[in-house]
Amino acid sequence: MRPLASLFKGWFLIRRDLSSSRRLFLTAVSFILPLALWCFVSYVDWIWHPDIKLQLSSEREGNSTVFTAGDHISPGYYQEMVVATRAENTRLLASTPPPKSSKRANQKLLRQLAPVAISHDWLPYTEAQNDAVIYHLWRDIATGTKVPTDPALTPENLDIVKQNWAQLAPLAADFSLASLPETPLLKLIPQGLPANPVYLPAPHEVWRSGWRDFKATPPEGELSMTQRYQHSLRVILLGFFWACVIGVPIGILCGVFDFFSKLFEPFVDFFRYMPAPTFSTLLVAVLLAGDAPKIALVFIGTVFQMILVVSKTTRLLDPSLLEAAQTLGASPRQMLTRVVIPGILPNLYNDLRILLGWAWTWLVIAELIGVKSGLTEFIETQGRFRNFDRVFPVIILIGVTGFVTDQILSWLHGIIFPWTGRGNPIAQAFLRFLFWPFRQLSKLSDRAGTPT
């Protein structure tokens, strides 16, 4: 009784930290909550679901727009499609003698079952044109050897499969274009399920598309997902690197010498209000298309903030440290290299960690200028074709990359700067392990030095 009651107590403490297990729990919940909401909206049918997502499509006479399985349409239009296809089949059955049809049209008609085969893994998704396998699938479904379950065929469609197979079976056991009938086969009636709008795909669809895209080998001349990812990382890191090379020294100088502060900071302050993307066309004109203008955009977007932040951090250094050094007779150069720089290092590290996150925000704009590239090009193309299930994995990847990098860097802070006292137990244990040999050595030398 008591332990259960205490579970609900003490969650809301004013200005006091929770226990570490509760903090961990809440961190997990902060991720689980949006995920759960996403699942809820996606998988509970009576919430929203205004569209029909096609599982099986058919081409209609006199309509040049090709809808394929996976496309979203409105329920009204779906009804129109179903009615029109049924009408075509009825007309076909009624007409005597049967009209002529091209073998090609029948070949395409057989491929109507391809999405069913793919969703059951009877066919890899790249092989929607594998007529030999599809032809056997018609046989297997007609004879009941294979029973599709996801999506299951409606009784109406099962019937059509049987009728068509009755026509095909006497002609050839295996697929060949030449032996297809010259009269049209019956068309499968479109099937679909209620779905959310195309811009909100369900979690499993996003997972599946992401998995496919990252595993796929791209056609020649195009980049794989991993290559795109590397390219994006390169743009960010190089932009950030150059920003550090220029920004950190200037920032430190501005923080130490009033001369540089007044010389640089007013202009920097002015310049940082000009949004970096406004320079994009200029950068492309100067540096030509390629990676250079992209890196330069990340650089411009980051460096001015960096100078100001670093100079502020430098100014915050405890003045008593400088006074002490001066009293001990340090030269100005020694003050800079032995006092200022080591003194600000832990804070500088943190500044750079936050600024790296800042640099990431320029990625998308940088990759759009000149020749589109990297992950953004993929997002752009797929978004244009409304394949949002393929866009989300990339967006999530960028988020995860930023988050994980930041967590690792923040964890490393405890290891690199143990004296700031911000290290967590694991970092401290790691550190102890790392320095164990040195401790042993120093102990040994102590012992050797002590006269006994």
Place this chain on the structure above:
Amino acid sequence: MNPNRFLPLMVVAMLGLACGPGRAEPLKIGYSDWPGWVAWEIGIQKGWFKEEGVEVDFQWFDYVPSMDAYVSGKIDAVGMTNGDALVTGATGKPSVAFLLNDFSNGNDMVVAAPGIETLADLKGKKVGLEEGFVPHLLLLSGLEKAGISADSVTVVNTPTNETPQVMASKAVDAISAWQPSSGQALKAVPGSKPIFTSADAPGIIYDLMYVSPESLEKRRADWMKVVKVWYRIADYIRDEKNLDDVLKILSARVKVTPEEYEPFLKGTYILTLEEVIKHWGQSDDLKTIIGSSKKVDDFNVKFGVYDKPQDLAKYLDPSLTLELAKEKGIAP
């Protein structure tokens, strides 16, 4: 101690930022999502350029940026329509066509939202299209044909690639674009339909490969090889046996499925070497490239796309095609 120590470091860093490698010499060709140009992909993927012994560097662009890249000298040649080549020539950089890929046979469309059945219904409506380029030409010539004044519709300047989204957002009542964008628009708004297409005015839009006059002069032999590869591609596409393979290659480049791509091929009439010769001939109608260009030129001047009529003969050089035809025994 001395802050000047940091200066050389900064200078080095700046230089590093500006440096880029400079190595060249393959023919640099820009191509975009028009089916007649995506067709180059067949030659690229099957290694036919290597077989022919010519080094090419095909660079993929959106259409209008591909012309910008040509104007800025980044590429030697680019796929353009005959109309847009005149616009680019009058306002940017002249070019000369040495290869005629195809004519648009329905792929360029004015797509209208449900409820709009004919061009006449467009009066007082908004149309999204890329101003001054080929979709604009298509709309204006459609309106002219239907006897409607150009002022009676409002044009909303929209990049062709963005037209499907703009159409879906209902910000405009119709759009003018080519495949795959026009098809995407039809899909994005179920029930919408094409109310005027290039099939209603075949020959108004020819698609060609334009090269800078200087590169054609310097590397004529290499461009000849490109022409040879093209007619190998054209024969491959026109052979029905290869349809599935062709659809697979082309659709993958523009990221749609082969089934969706099939109608695009029908809307693009790829010309074989036998067929193309008469289109290089002389006439006043849309049956020849010169006749079509004349129409478009008049049109562009009339609607103020540019001021002065262009010297059309300068834009066309059929000599490479005719040479190949002679070589193959097809009399010009």
